Amino acid sequence: MSTEFETFDVTREIAAAPETVYRLWTDPELKPQWFAWDTPDGWHTDSYTADLVEGGTERAVFRNAQASQFTYAARLIQLRPNARLIYSYTMASQDQMISASLSTVTLAAGGKGTRLIYTEQIVFLDEGDRLEYRLAGTEDLLNRMERHAEAAHADV
Amino acid sequence: MANQSHPNLDTVFQALADPTRRAVIAQLGEGPAAVKELAAPHDMALPSFLKHLDMLERSGLVRSQKTGRVRVCTLHPEAFQAADTWLDQQRRLWTARIDRMATLAEALERDRPERTHK
Numbered sequence: 001m002s003t004e005f006e007t008f009d010v011t012r013e014i015a016a017a018p019e020t021v022y023r024l025w026t027d028p029e030l031k032p033q034w035f036a037w038d039t040p041d042g043w044h045t046d047s048y049t050a051d052l053v054e055g056g057t058e059r060a061v062f063r064n065a066q067a068s069q070f071t072y073a074a075r076l077i078q079l080r081p082n083a084r085l086i087y088s089y090t091m092a093s094q095d096q097m098i099s100a101s102l103s104t105v106t107l108a109a110g111g112k113g114t115r116l117i118y119t120e121q122i123v124f125l126d127e128g129d130r131l132e133y134r135l136a137g138t139e140d141l142l143n144r145m146e147r148h149a150e151a152a153h154a155d156v
Numbered sequence: 157m158a159n160q161s162h163p164n165l166d167t168v169f170q171a172l173a174d175p176t177r178r179a180v181i182a183q184l185g186e187g188p189a190a191v192k193e194l195a196a197p198h199d200m201a202l203p204s205f206l207k208h209l210d211m212l213e214r215s216g217l218v219r220s221q222k223t224g225r226v227r228v229c230t231l232h233p234e235a236f237q238a239a240d241t242w243l244d245q246q247r248r249l250w251t252a253r254i255d256r257m258a259t260l261a262e263a264l265e266r267d268r269p270e271r272t273h274k
Binding site for chain 2: 012015025040043098118
């Protein structure tokens with residue numbers, strides 16, 4: 001059994017008032033337009049339902065570029081209009097929990113309109129961070145290594 | 157510590173682009189080994205060998221730990237997956253989502269009826 005922690009954040013200055021940005025996170029019509037949206041690198045949403053109020057839940061089924069299916073389940077912990085959202089969520093694949101996260105979104109008037117900081121504290125459960133990774137012995141390892149080395153060489 | 161499991165792919169490629177370092181990785185594929193054992197098959201001075209080891213450690217493929225007077229190295233092949241760990245996928249996913257969210261917010265803001273805000 002393994003447990004690993006990580007934190008990552010995404011910061012954006014947005015040319016819109018905090019009230020407008022906040023609506024994008026809490027309006028049931030607006031949120032899916034970016035959250036349950038097909039991303040350029042292949043994430044697709046199979047289903048999305050939400051009750052975007054404090055204590056409410058949000059559920060989605062996503063598929064990544066490798067067509068693996070993931071169930072997203074969130075619970076909204078705190079919604080401070082135009083200022084802060086805190087929610088927790090889990091990601092599971094084939095009923096196995098991959099990760100559990102605490103996400104904090106802060107909005108502040110500033111810059112060209114709003115400065116948004118999305119911070120996610122994430123804990124990976126049972127090798128969840130190596131989902132695609134299966135070590136099939138040294139031979140496989142050496143094959144991968146050769147391929148990487150050739151790719152590295154070709155890049156020079 | 158956790159950051160070492162998400163190395164830069166460039167350093168992984170760099171680490172693999174040398175026969176000595178590939179031999180070390182192959183040897184570590186059999187199990188952890190002391191620096192001395194790893195250096196033995198290579199016809200070079202220890203400081204030169206240690207430079208190779210250092211590069212492998214920076215790539216995240218190899219980690220070492222001192223036990224008494226002996227430094228033992230272990231292979232961490234998950235660094236091969238540096239380009240596509242779950243964390244990297246989530247980070248990319250969130251960056252794309254927030255880009256899209258920002259675009260929508262800005263479009264919405266432009267459509268808002270005229271109002272004054274500083």
